[in-house]
Structure formats: structure tokens, C-alpha cells
Amino acid sequence: MAASLKQDYAKILKAGADLVLISPDSLEEHRKYALTLFGEELPYLYVSDSNLDIARRYGLTRKEEHPHGGFYYRSLWILNRDARITYKSVPWEGNAQVEEYQKLFTLIDSKPGEWRSTCGLSEPERLHAS
Amino acid sequence: MIAKPKAPRVGVKAPEFLIETSDGRFPLRQLAAQYEKLVLTTQDSYRYHPN
Numbered sequence: 001m002a003a004s005l006k007q008d009y010a011k012i013l014k015a016g017a018d019l020v021l022i023s024p025d026s027l028e029e030h031r032k033y034a035l036t037l038f039g040e041e042l043p044y045l046y047v048s049d050s051n052l053d054i055a056r057r058y059g060l061t062r063k064e065e066h067p068h069g070g071f072y073y074r075s076l077w078i079l080n081r082d083a084r085i086t087y088k089s090v091p092w093e094g095n096a097q098v099e100e101y102q103k104l105f106t107l108i109d110s111k112p113g114e115w116r117s118t119c120g121l122s123e124p125e126r127l128h129a130s
Numbered sequence: 131m132i133a134k135p136k137a138p139r140v141g142v143k144a145p146e147f148l149i150e151t152s153d154g155r156f157p158l159r160q161l162a163a164q165y166e167k168l169v170l171t172t173q174d175s176y177r178y179h180p181n
Contacts (some may be wrong), residue, residue, distance in 0.1 A: 001173060016166035020149055027150075033176045045161075049172075052163040057145040059137025060172055064171050070174035083144050083162040090137065092171070108167045118176055 001095040002042060008113035009043045015110035019044040024072055026050055078107050
């Protein structure tokens with residue numbers, strides 16, 4: 001997902017939108033991940049939800065642990081200028097289904113994104129990342 | 131007993147939090163006002179989901 005969003009971030013900006021990624025990782029972990037896998041920081045905005053406060057208020061905590069680990073839902077939210085929610089998808093399967101990924105671009109009136117099913121990583125890189 | 135907060139519905143204001151940008155720290159509503167649309171996406175830790 002990070003590789004897809006990194007690649008398509010310019011399209012999001014061109015559509016007059018911006019992107020904020022939220023995860024329980026610290027800012028330092030997020031930076032380290034980006035530098036390890038991409039050799040540079042990821043361009044979009046990042047918010048660390050290490051205390052899960054956002055997860056609780058947005059209903060993002062899973063009742064049961066994901067098979068790969070973790071209790072945090074992947075989700076997609078679109079807000080208008082008044083910060084009103086115009087669309088939400090919880091859980092969002094944008095990492096696994098290209099149609100779901102493209103919804104993001106349809107909803108912001110952008111050209112389609114270029115989804116990457118494996119984050120653009122080779123097998124050794126993915127093993128290293130995990 | 132404390133009730134579990136409900137997930138926000140479409141049409142309501144998004145719950146507030148702060149966002150660090152290169153220009154400083156802004157409340158979500160202030161950042162949203164700068165854009166036609168603001169996309170929020172969430173994911174679990176990279177240690178579980180590196181893609």
C-alpha cells in the first residue's frame with residue numbers, strides 16, 4: 001500500500017486533495033520503514049496513533065487479531081472542507097483489491113491510481129521488511 | 131459503565147486530532163479547510179503489514 005500511495009501521491013495533490021496516513025507506529029518507526037524500503041521518506045502526511053486514541057474514536061479496533069498480527073483496521077475516509085465525512089470504508093481492502101484502491105481516486109475526481117499488489121517489493125525485500 | 135464510542139457516520143464532522151506538517155501542527159479541521167477533499171487512511175503497524 002505504501003508503494004502505491006507513494007507513487008500516486010502526486011495525482012492526489014493534482015486533484016486538489018491531500019492524504020494523511022494514520023497508524024500505531026511511532027513517527028520514528030514510520031521514517032525507518034520508509035528509509036529501509038524506499039531510501040527516502042514517504043511524501044504524504046503521517047499521524048502516529050500509538051496510544052490508539054484515533055482508532056477508538058473512529059471505530060478501527062478489531063475484536064480479533066488479524067491473521068498477520070495486529071488489531072488495527074485498514075480504512076479509508078474522505079472529508080470535505082468542513083471536515084465532514086463524505087465517504088468511509090471500514091475495513092478497507094485497498095491493499096488487496098484494485099477496485100477498492102481505485103475508489104480513492106474516483107472519490108476525489110482524480111485519474112486512476114497505479115495499484116501495486118505487493119508494494120513493489122521483491123520477495124527478499126518483503127521477507128526483510130517483515 | 132462507560133459506553134464504547136460509536137464509529138462516526140457519513141455526514142458528521144470527523145473526530146478531531148492533530149496533524150504535523152512542514153508548516154507546523156494543525157487540527158484536522160484546519161487542514162481539511164485547505165483542500166477540496168482530504169483523504170484519511172489507516173493501517174496497522176508495518177511490523178505486521180509491511181505492504
